[in-house]
Every structure is written in structure tokens, then in C-alpha cells.
Amino acid sequence: MRTVSAWREGERTVIAIPARFTRAQEKEWVHRMVTRLATQERRRRPSDVELADRARELSARYLSSRAVPTSVRWSTNQGRRWGSCTPSEGTIRISDRVRGMPRWVIDYVLLHELTHLLHACHGPEFWAELDAYPRTQRAQGFLEGYSFRAERGEDADGSAAEAAEVDELDGDELDGVVRDEAPTA
Numbered sequence: 001m002r003t004v005s006a007w008r009e010g011e012r013t014v015i016a017i018p019a020r021f022t023r024a025q026e027k028e029w030v031h032r033m034v035t036r037l038a039t040q041e042r043r044r045r046p047s048d049v050e051l052a053d054r055a056r057e058l059s060a061r062y063l064s065s066r067a068v069p070t071s072v073r074w075s076t077n078q079g080r081r082w083g084s085c086t087p088s089e090g091t092i093r094i095s096d097r098v099r100g101m102p103r104w105v106i107d108y109v110l111l112h113e114l115t116h117l118l119h120a121c122h123g124p125e126f127w128a129e130l131d132a133y134p135r136t137q138r139a140q141g142f143l144e145g146y147s148f149r150a151e152r153g154e155d156a157d158g159s160a161a162e163a164a165e166v167d168e169l170d171g172d173e174l175d176g177v178v179r180d181e182a183p184t185a
């Protein structure tokens with residue numbers, strides 16, 4: 001194994017370390033990876049204000065700023081939906097379940113709801129707008145996989161699986177790479 005990996009499994013934090021690591025290296029890397037995971041999670045749990053700012057950026061970048069919501073908020077009562085939009089009021093709510101997901105998934109959900117301000121239904125015009133976002137299909141796949149796991153009760157706490165990984169280069173000279181997805185195993 002040439003990498004150090006860390007991820008969450010529900011309440012547990014799992015850190016995979018090369019067998020040849022010394023006790024001191026092990027201790028140092030556990031500390032380093034726990035810190036890295038926490039930083040990553042903070043970055044992935046934007047506030048209401050950050051969410052609204054991000055919506056504005058996405059509208060500018062992909063919708064020529066045509067979608068102008070009056071409010072964008074996290075919401076705990078979205079049921080099985082990832083988000084919702086009330087075009088008549090210009091309000092957007094994003095499910096709390098999306099909050100810990102990778103940024104490109106949050107961006108997709110935001111952009112999807114922003115697009116509903118322009119097209120209420122999922123018609124061809126709606127999907128044509130979302131074609132501009134390069135990770136639309138990947139994000140849809142991520143969300144479908146998440147639902148599938150949740151329905152099977154494998155992720156009952158509702159938190160998204162998260163992982164951080166660093167590539168091991170040589171001895172102490174390890175370079176950090178943070179990954180968006182948990183390892184598939």
C-alpha cells in the first residue's frame with residue numbers, strides 16, 4: 001500500500017496506513033488525517049450565506065445570471081427531495097442531506113433548483129440549461145447511489161461517506177491529495 005487513506009463510516013473514522021510505518025509515523029499520520037478530514041468536512045458544510053453566494057456564482061457562470069433567487073437556504077424538511085424551488089416566490093431550499101456531500105454535487109443540486117426559476121418543468125429546455133454544467137451526469141449518479149444505499153439502510157445516519165487520501169511519495173515527504181469520494185469496497 002502506497003497511500004494513507006482516511007474516511008468516515010458512520011460514527012467511526014477509519015485510517016488506513018502502510019504496514020511498514022513506525023509507531024511514531026502512525027501517530028503522526030493519524031493526527032494529520034483526522035485534522036484533514038475535519039477541514040474537508042467544514043469546507044463541505046457551507047452556511048446559508050455561503051449557499052446563497054454559491055448560487056449567485058453558479059447562476060452567473062452557467063445561466064448568464066438569469067436565475068435570481070430571493071432566498072437560498074438549507075432545509076431539514078425536504079423529505080426524499082434533494083431540493084425544492086418555488087418559482088412564484090423565487091425561493092430555493094436545499095435538503096440538509098446534501099450538506100456534507102462533495103462540492104460538485106452541492107453545485108449540481110443548486111444549479112438544478114436555480115434552473116427551475118427559468119423552467120418549472122423537467123422539459124428539454126430545462127435539461128439543455130444543465131448541459132452547460134460538466135458534472136451533471138456524474139452528480140445524478142452520485143445521488144442515485146446515495147439513495148440506493150440509504151434505502152438499504154447502509155447509511156442510516158444520513159451522512160455522506162467522505163474520504164481524504166494522501167499519496168505517499170518518500171518517507172516523510174508525503175504529498176497530500178484530498179479525494180471527493182469514499183473508496184469503493
Ligand SMILES: [Zn+2]
Nearest residue numbers: 112113116122
Ligand atoms: Zn427538478
